[in-house]
Amino acid sequence: xxxxxxxxxxxxxxxxxxxxxxxxxxxxxxxxxxxxxxxxxxxxxxxxxxxxxxxxxxxxxxxxxxxxxxxxxxxxxxxxxxxxxxxxxxxxxxxxxxxxxxxxxxxxx
Amino acid sequence: xxxxxxxxxxxxxxxxxxxxxxxxxxxxxxxxxxxxxxxxxxxxxxxxxxxxxxxxxxxxxxxxxxxxxxxxxxxxxxxxxxxxxxxxxxxxxxxxxxxxxxxxxxxxxxxxxxxxxxxxxxxxxxxxxxxxxxxxxxxxxxxxxxxxxxxxxxxxxxxxxxxxxxxxxxxxxxxxxxxxxxxxxxxxxxxxxxxxxxxxxxxxxxxxxxxxxxxxxxxxxxxxxxxxxxxxxxxxxxxxxxxxxxxxxxxxxxxxxxxxxxxxxxxxxxxxxxxxxxxxxxxxxxxxxxxxxxxxxxxxxxxxxxxxxxxxxxxxxxxxxxxxxxxxxxxxxxxxxxxxxxxxxxxxxxxxxxxxxxxxxxxxxxxxxxxxxxxxxxxxxxxxxxxxxxxxxxxxxxxxxxxxxxxxxxxxxxxxxxxxxxxxxxxxxxxxxxxxxxxxxxxxxxxxxxxxxxxxxxxxxxx
Numbered sequence: 001x002x003x004x005x006x007x008x009x010x011x012x013x014x015x016x017x018x019x020x021x022x023x024x025x026x027x028x029x030x031x032x033x034x035x036x037x038x039x040x041x042x043x044x045x046x047x048x049x050x051x052x053x054x055x056x057x058x059x060x061x062x063x064x065x066x067x068x069x070x071x072x073x074x075x076x077x078x079x080x081x082x083x084x085x086x087x088x089x090x091x092x093x094x095x096x097x098x099x100x101x102x103x104x105x106x107x108x109x
Numbered sequence: 110x111x112x113x114x115x116x117x118x119x120x121x122x123x124x125x126x127x128x129x130x131x132x133x134x135x136x137x138x139x140x141x142x143x144x145x146x147x148x149x150x151x152x153x154x155x156x157x158x159x160x161x162x163x164x165x166x167x168x169x170x171x172x173x174x175x176x177x178x179x180x181x182x183x184x185x186x187x188x189x190x191x192x193x194x195x196x197x198x199x200x201x202x203x204x205x206x207x208x209x210x211x212x213x214x215x216x217x218x219x220x221x222x223x224x225x226x227x228x229x230x231x232x233x234x235x236x237x238x239x240x241x242x243x244x245x246x247x248x249x250x251x252x253x254x255x256x257x258x259x260x261x262x263x264x265x266x267x268x269x270x271x272x273x274x275x276x277x278x279x280x281x282x283x284x285x286x287x288x289x290x291x292x293x294x295x296x297x298x299x300x301x302x303x304x305x306x307x308x309x310x311x312x313x314x315x316x317x318x319x320x321x322x323x324x325x326x327x328x329x330x331x332x333x334x335x336x337x338x339x340x341x342x343x344x345x346x347x348x349x350x351x352x353x354x355x356x357x358x359x360x361x362x363x364x365x366x367x368x369x370x371x372x373x374x375x376x377x378x379x380x381x382x383x384x385x386x387x388x389x390x391x392x393x394x395x396x397x398x399x400x401x402x403x404x405x406x407x408x409x410x411x412x413x414x415x416x417x418x419x420x421x422x423x424x425x426x427x428x429x430x431x432x433x434x435x436x437x438x439x440x441x442x443x444x445x446x447x448x449x450x451x452x453x454x455x456x457x458x459x460x461x462x463x464x465x466x467x468x469x470x471x472x473x474x475x476x477x478x479x480x481x482x483x484x485x486x487x488x489x490x491x492x493x494x495x496x497x498x499x500x501x502x503x504x505x506x507x508x509x510x511x512x513x514x515x516x517x518x519x520x521x522x523x524x525x526x527x528x529x530x531x532x533x534x535x536x537x538x539x540x541x542x543x544x545x546x547x548x549x550x551x552x553x554x555x556x557x558x559x560x561x562x563x564x565x566x567x568x569x570x571x572x
Binding site: 034035037051052055057058059062063065066069070075076077078 | 326327328329330331334350351354357358359360467503504519522523526531532534536537
């Protein structure tokens with residue numbers, strides 16, 4: 001997949017490294033925002049965010065949308081076919097943020 | 110737009126009320142994906158569907174608000190009731206099958222999980238039939254049944270009649286000063302099946318000649334793009350949860366004429382932020398499934414609520430009851446009410462048994478019934494944790510303590526998901542060896558709350 005920011009990234013850090021960092025940062029943001037009783041590294045990155053996985057509901061998803069808008073300057077939308085895919089797991093959400101957030105916001109702080 | 114007018118005097122409800130108040134066949138009834146649908150097209154589709162509907166109660170599950178309106182209107186024309194439960198869990202559907210034998214489900218979903226005979230919207234509506242003028246509907250016709258969670262573990266149905274619903278939203282139209290000459294378009298973030306959504310996003314349009322928007326946006330960016338596709342004057346029909354997210358996300362909101370909020374108390378700071386950031390008045394509505402909407406206020410400027418004309422509040426013992434006007438049956442309200450005068454009141458804390466999580470109401474008693482109905486659960490109780498609302502604006506969640514040797518938390522959650530709306534799932538669920546009951550068997554709230562901060566008695570928590 002084409003990535004306009006490729007040149008700015010160190011050669012030794014492949015795409016997964018950045019999205020791994022975003023994944024960790026998102027896990028921390030989500031546990032704080034939702035007041036979850038687990039630590040960020042206890043979230044299974046491949047488990048569903050809804051229902052049986054992390055057990056989130058639509059109000060939590062709205063909260064995550066606010067966190068993502070504030071931190072990454074990225075507005076999530078429900079009308080795209082991608083939406084179910086995006087919230088399938090923490091990893092797919094991190095991948096989506098990595099691919100769609102404006103470049104300056106992608107670097108983990 | 111926002112200049113409350115006095116109600117029309119002697120507004121006695123007539124015996125027959127037109128299905129819609131739009132003045133001309135080419136008046137715009139709805140917008141779908143930016144495209145206008147005329148009043149005559151809406152009526153044509155409603156008549157077409159009405160001719161095909163079986164004469165049995167209709168669970169209207171359409172997610173598209175225009176489809177929902179066509180289904181509602183068709184059921185009214187056909188003389189059958191629309192069933193509008195607040196949630197479609199398997200337990201609720203099983204209940205409806207026992208109380209409304211033969212009920213069918215109208216759906217516009219590709220893959221609808223509701224276990225009733227299904228009528229697919231897209232297979233019943235074809236072409237662009239038109240019909241004019243609107244049919245007249247008897248005020249005495251029961252058009253819908255809405256449901257609350259009773260205290261005995263089974264839902265309670267409340268019948269709604271055409272004339273009283275018309276009276277209720279007629280007063281709302283006067284309160285928000287809808288102008289027939291310059292109809293507003295209503296965009297709602299709440300489902301049409303919810304009492305507030307039914308009244309303010311569908312019936313208000315039908316009875317005032319306003320335009321409804323088919324969309325049901327969720328994310329802040331969706332609200333903005335849906336608003337951008339409809340003309341001014343735009344009215345956003347929303348809730349504290351959605352309004353807070355809309356402001357926090359800093360999404361660019363197109364100009365509005367008015368914001369309406371209901372379902373849960375809106376704090377005054379958020380109300381002021383909405384008014385200043387969006388440059389628009391915000392009106393808050395108070396009501397319940399049983400009573401419909403009965404009062405309004407402008408929370409950025411005032412604390413007191415103004416009752417709907419003709420609705421009265423009566424103090425009976427510890428409860429305040431709403432009676433008269435469009436209120437179908439005298440109803441005890443779920444809040445502590447402080448009467449100011451015959452037309453005004455202040456809201457106090459919610460009564461302990463009634464919980465409101467993100468605008469969805471339930472009773473602790475109902476939830477406890479569902480918990481105790483799980484095979485293997487010996488004892489259990491839901492409770493509200495303490496919350497400092499000034500410091501924490503997040504949506505509050507319920508906790509529950511349960512005694513269920515041999516069951517794990519995942520099993521209990523799976524059962525609960527079958528029975529209650531997901532917002533009521535406990536966070537956390539405390540697994541205990543015994544509940545801290547007093548010698549008389551009571552469970553004091555403070556003792557339950559203490560379990561959250563001092564999880565002794567071998568408790569392990571999930572959620």
